[in-house]
Amino acid sequence: xxxxxxxxxxxxxxxxxxxxxxxxxxxxxxxxxxxxxxxxxxxxxxxxxxxxxxxxxxxxxxxxxxxxxxxxxxxxxxxxxxxxxxxxxxxxxxxxxxxxxxxxxx
Amino acid sequence: xxxxxxxxxxxxxxxxxxxxxxxxxxxxxxxxxxxxxxxxxxxxxxxxxxxxxxxxxxxxxxxxxxxxxxxxxxxxxxxxxxxxxxxxxxxxxxxxxxxxxxxxxx
Numbered sequence: 001x002x003x004x005x006x007x008x009x010x011x012x013x014x015x016x017x018x019x020x021x022x023x024x025x026x027x028x029x030x031x032x033x034x035x036x037x038x039x040x041x042x043x044x045x046x047x048x049x050x051x052x053x054x055x056x057x058x059x060x061x062x063x064x065x066x067x068x069x070x071x072x073x074x075x076x077x078x079x080x081x082x083x084x085x086x087x088x089x090x091x092x093x094x095x096x097x098x099x100x101x102x103x104x105x106x
Numbered sequence: 107x108x109x110x111x112x113x114x115x116x117x118x119x120x121x122x123x124x125x126x127x128x129x130x131x132x133x134x135x136x137x138x139x140x141x142x143x144x145x146x147x148x149x150x151x152x153x154x155x156x157x158x159x160x161x162x163x164x165x166x167x168x169x170x171x172x173x174x175x176x177x178x179x180x181x182x183x184x185x186x187x188x189x190x191x192x193x194x195x196x197x198x199x200x201x202x203x204x205x206x207x208x209x210x211x212x
Binding site: 011013014015016017018019021022023024027028031087090091093094095097098099100101102103104105106 | 119120121122124125127128129134193196197199200201203204205206207208209210211212
């Protein structure tokens with residue numbers, strides 16, 4: 001990523017951020033992980049209209065851009081859990097401003 | 107819109123907000139209108155990769171959901187200008203938090 005603080009670089013960062021949060025369901029997934037880590041099945045049940053296939057895709061994308069972390073819990077039964085990284089948590093906090101807007105204006 | 111502050115109603119509002127800002131280019135358009143009203147051509151030149159057709163669509167959608175206002179300036183040459191409504195301005199302020207996140211983390 002171009003680190004220099006130039007007009008062009010900054011707008012690329014904004015566009016990149018808006019591409020990340022623009023993907024359907026991403027913001028809601030981040031919203032649900034903000035308070036605590038969750039298992040795939042828990043997230044899937046919280047967003048009924050989101051298919052398992054799309055949720056799998058979104059989780060992979062979010063993992064790839066360092067917004068969520070997948071951990072394997074080894075004690076029986078072995079299971080995996082998703083949590084926000086610091087980067088993801090900070091995005092979640094920023095998105096809460098959009099949610100406050102929504103509660104007021106929609 | 108369901109005014110009662112229930113779990114279901116709130117998440118519908120979040121989903122609605124994320125659908126609005128999830129549309130490609132919407133956040134950048136709001137970003138550029140945050141400081142001052144602009145003409146269609148000005149917005150179009152600020153976002154070169156956005157086609158006139160898609161920009162026209164986005165402006166109509168944003169007008170329909172009360173986020174932007176289109177005013178006709180009657181002194182010669184007659185032209186139309188777009189500005190954020192209070193609702194739109196508040197969304198722009200909320201989105202600035204996402205932009206600060208982007209500057210720090212991307």
